[in-house]
Each structure stands twice: as C-alpha cells, then as structure tokens.
Amino acid sequence: MTANPIIGVVVEHDGEDIKPVSFEVINAARKLADLTSGKVIVFCLGLKEEGAADFFIQKGADEVRFLDHPDLKNYIHENYGNALVQEFEKTPLDLLLLPATINGKELSAVLSARLGVGVATDCIAVSFLSGNEVEAVRPVSSGKALATVRFKGKKPHILTLRPNIFRGSEPSVKRVGEIFRTDILLPDFSMFAQELVKNVGTQLDITEARIVISGGLGMQGPENFKLLEELAEVLGGAVGASRPVVDNGWREYSNQVGQTGRTVSPDLYFACGISGSVQHLAGMASSRCIVAINTDPNAPIFSVADYGIIGDVLKVIPALTHEFRKTLTS
Numbered sequence: 001m002t003a004n005p006i007i008g009v010v011v012e013h014d015g016e017d018i019k020p021v022s023f024e025v026i027n028a029a030r031k032l033a034d035l036t037s038g039k040v041i042v043f044c045l046g047l048k049e050e051g052a053a054d055f056f057i058q059k060g061a062d063e064v065r066f067l068d069h070p071d072l073k074n075y076i077h078e079n080y081g082n083a084l085v086q087e088f089e090k091t092p093l094d095l096l097l098l099p100a101t102i103n104g105k106e107l108s109a110v111l112s113a114r115l116g117v118g119v120a121t122d123c124i125a126v127s128f129l130s131g132n133e134v135e136a137v138r139p140v141s142s143g144k145a146l147a148t149v150r151f152k153g154k155k156p157h158i159l160t161l162r163p164n165i166f167r168g169s170e171p172s173v174k175r176v177g178e179i180f181r182t183d184i185l186l187p188d189f190s191m192f193a194q195e196l197v198k199n200v201g202t203q204l205d206i207t208e209a210r211i212v213i214s215g216g217l218g219m220q221g222p223e224n225f226k227l228l229e230e231l232a233e234v235l236g237g238a239v240g241a242s243r244p245v246v247d248n249g250w251r252e253y254s255n256q257v258g259q260t261g262r263t264v265s266p267d268l269y270f271a272c273g274i275s276g277s278v279q280h281l282a283g284m285a286s287s288r289c290i291v292a293i294n295t296d297p298n299a300p301i302f303s304v305a306d307y308g309i310i311g312d313v314l315k316v317i318p319a320l321t322h323e324f325r326k327t328l329t330s
C-alpha cells in the first residue's frame with residue numbers, strides 16, 4: 001500500500017457557489033487518505049471568497065490552496081491546466097481526483113497530456129493496492145460492463161469520479177487544516193481565451209442532481225416540458241430528455257440522457273413518456289430508484305423501473321406535482 005500519499009482534489013465552482021459534486025470528491029479523497037495516512041490538498045482556482053475553505057476542511061481537506069489570477073475566474077482549460085501544472089511542480093502528487101463533469105473530464109485530459117500521466121474518467125470506485133498501484137473501476141460499453149484499471153508509472157495518477165457515487169460522511173467541525181493563497185502567472189494569451197466563455201445558465205446540472213425528471217417523445221411537444229419543470233421545482237430536481245427530444249430541438253443537448261448524451265446516477269429518476277431503448281438505459285440504468293410513466297404497458301422502460309405508472313404523462317405529472325407540493329409544504 002502507498003505510504004502517506006498526497007492526494008489532490010480540484011473543486012468546481014460557478015464563480016460564487018461550489019458545485020456539490022466537489023464535496024463528494026473530497027470525501028472520496030479523505031477515505032483513501034485515512035486508509036493510507038495520506039494528505040488531502042484541495043485546489044480551488046479563481047475564487048476570491050475564502051468561506052468555502054472551512055467546508056473543504058470539514059469534509060476532509062488537510063490543506064486548501066486558492067490559486068489566483070484574474071483569468072482564472074471562469075473555467076478555461078488552458079488557464080486551469082497552466083495553473084495546476086505550476087502547482088504540481090512545487091508539490092508532486094500521487095493521485096489527482098476531479099469530478100467527472102464536463103469541465104472535470106476535459107481538465108483531466110489536458111493535465112494528463114501536459115504531465116504525460118495516465119487518466120481514468122468516470123470512475124465509480126478507487127483504491128490503493130500493494131506496490132504503489134492504484135486501481136479504479138469504471139463503466140464501459142454504455143454501462144454494460146465494468147472495467148478495472150490499474151495505474152503504474154509516472155504520477156500523479158488522474159481520475160475523475162462519477163457524481164452521486166462518492167457521497168458520504170457528514171462534515172466534521174472539529175477538523176482543522178491550512179489555507180494558502182497563491183498568485184499564479186499565466187501566459188499573455190490567457191486573456192484572449194476569456195472571450196470564449198459562454199454563460200451556460202444556473203440550472204441544476206442533470207449529472208449532479210439527486211432527482212432527474214426526464215421526458216421523451218411521449219411528452220408530445222416542447223410546451224409540455226413545463227410540466228416536468230414544475231415537478232422538478234417542487235422536488236428540487238433537474239429536467240432531462242431522450243435523444244429524439246433533443247434532436248427535435250425541444251430541449252438542449254446538455255439535457256440529453258443516454259449513450260450519446262450524459263450519464264446520470266440520481267437517487268430518483270422519472271422516465272416520462274420514454275420507451276426505454278438500450279441507448280437511453282445506458283445513461284440512467286444505475287439510478288437508485290426509477291419511476292416510469294407510460295401509456296404502453298409493454299414499454300421496455302417498465303423492465304428496469306422500480307415503480308411503473310401506466311397512464312398519460314399529461315395527466316399523471318400534474319397530479320404528482322400537486323400531491324408532492326401538498327406533502328412537502330404541509
């Protein structure tokens with residue numbers, strides 16, 4: 001087993017709030033560090049407010065490093081990559097963990113190429129083995145199989161962790177840690193990259209949401225997705241979609257669940273007017289509880305559903321929203 005490994009975590013934020021998945025990654029890092037007498041260093045780029053540091057420490061960080069530069073305010077992979085490579089030169093890491101979000105996966109690839117080290121994305125388990133090796137498990141072939149990957153050689157070994165898998169312990173207010181702030185130098189071109197920043201809105205990301213309410217062609221038109229948005233608002237969830245819905249332009253691609261969309265593992269997944277093709281299942285079958293609503297009792301989605309409602313989504317969804325609102329606000 002690796003002795004006293006240094007485990008880095010890169011957290012994500014939207015300029016103000018820390019993305020909840022970051023705390024899951026810190027939690028995973030802490031568990032590994034506790035087993036190996038290791039140390040967890042959290043890297044937070046471009047965030048002026050230091051209030052989050054206490055949460056990072058309570059969740060398991062031994063050290064929090066804020067990396068500062070005006071061009072780190074928004075995520076740009078070149079700038080984040082440059083800043084982190086500088087930090088890793090000062091403090092060599094054994095392991096680097098990032099969330100398996102769009103940004104996290106991109107940044108992991110950039111760092112892997114810059115540092116010449118291995119990367120495994122979308123991992124659902126990670127452990128240290130004897131002889132300094134790290135082992136991770138990740139779904140492959142659209143979730144039909146699990147691959148076990150082992151890292152050897154140059155470090156840090158880089159892994160991105162799938163959201164909603166590594167949740168864990170409550171924060172401990174007794175934990176203590178150190179906080180550092182470092183000014184980073186970036187090349188001149190970094191300012192041009194800022195022009196590429198696109199506002200992607202403040203909607204809850206479907207990969208991070210604990211409740212996802214997805215609609216398929218059975219929703220019959222884009223105007224009916226407001227029913228799903230209402231239910232999502234009552235439950236604190238996010239709205240997803242099947243591919244044809246996205247292809248029709250009813251919802252954005254970032255909403256698409258499935259083989260060619262995004263993979264979600266929420267506590268609760270509503271499949272509303274979705275038939276349950278293998279390509280859709282590839283993106284949501286690992287949900288903890290699946291509720292399917294469909295007029296066709298033979299729809300394949302019912303074979304993976306924990307609860308099935310045979311009925312018209314346009315009637316069932318408003319009724320569910322009404323009941324949940326009543327129950328949750330009483």
Ligand SMILES: Cc1cc2nc3c(=O)[nH]c(=O)nc-3n(C[C@H](O)[C@H](O)[C@H](O)COP(=O)(O)OP(=O)(O)OC[C@H]3O[C@@H](n4cnc5c(N)ncnc54)[C@H](O)[C@@H]3O)c2cc1C
Nearest residue numbers: 216217218242243258259260261273274275279295312313
């Ligand atoms: C290479 C490849 C990649 C793909 N990737 C993806 C992907 O990432 N994600 C994805 O979703 N698909 C993907 N697909 C498409 C996939 O094969 C299916 O075509 C798609 O998932 C079907 O979407 P759907 O369930 O919304 O539509 P349908 O299959 O048309 O199902 C609509 C369902 O709604 C039900 N319905 C109709 N009216 C109502 C009503 N009023 N109330 C309740 N139920 C109703 C019907 O009974 C039916 O079961 C991919 C396909 C290929 C070939």
